[in-house]
Amino acid sequence: MTTPDELRPILDELMEFEPLFHRTRVAMSRDEFGAVVDPGFREIGASGARYTRDYVQSVVESRRLFGEVNDAAELGWTVDRPALNRIAPDVYLVTYRLAQAHRVTERSSIWRFTENRWSVLFHQGTVVESGLEA
Secondary structure (H helix, E strand, C coil): CCCCHHHHHHHHHHCCCCCCCCCHHHHCCHHHHHHHEEEEEEEECCCCCEEEHHHHHHHHHHHHHCCCCCCHHHHCCEEEEEEEEEEECCEEEEEEEEECCCEEEEEEEEEEEECCEEEEEEEEEEEEEECCCC
């Protein structure tokens, strides 16, 4: 999927949040999480498991409390192939590939711009390669 030129600034802005829940901007505090993650948020993880907003928030908070490094850049993960499509007025689909130390996943997030801010509605990760070395 290629991003139309007029959507590139929006893609750049949304990629500041991605990979979702592995960027300091989203995972720093309960307030920051609440400001970015929609109350009706749902996720389908790379394992195929379904997660609610409350569950994801508890995992992110636990990582923070235990001092686990959560930022993708600090972990040496790489993001490539970012793309954006408008799927409704003020609603966008972001896709990208995330290479972690042990696997590669295709990621997608649905974002809405409302009340002068971005809010994520849905996220999914799908494993495409595993057993990779760092």
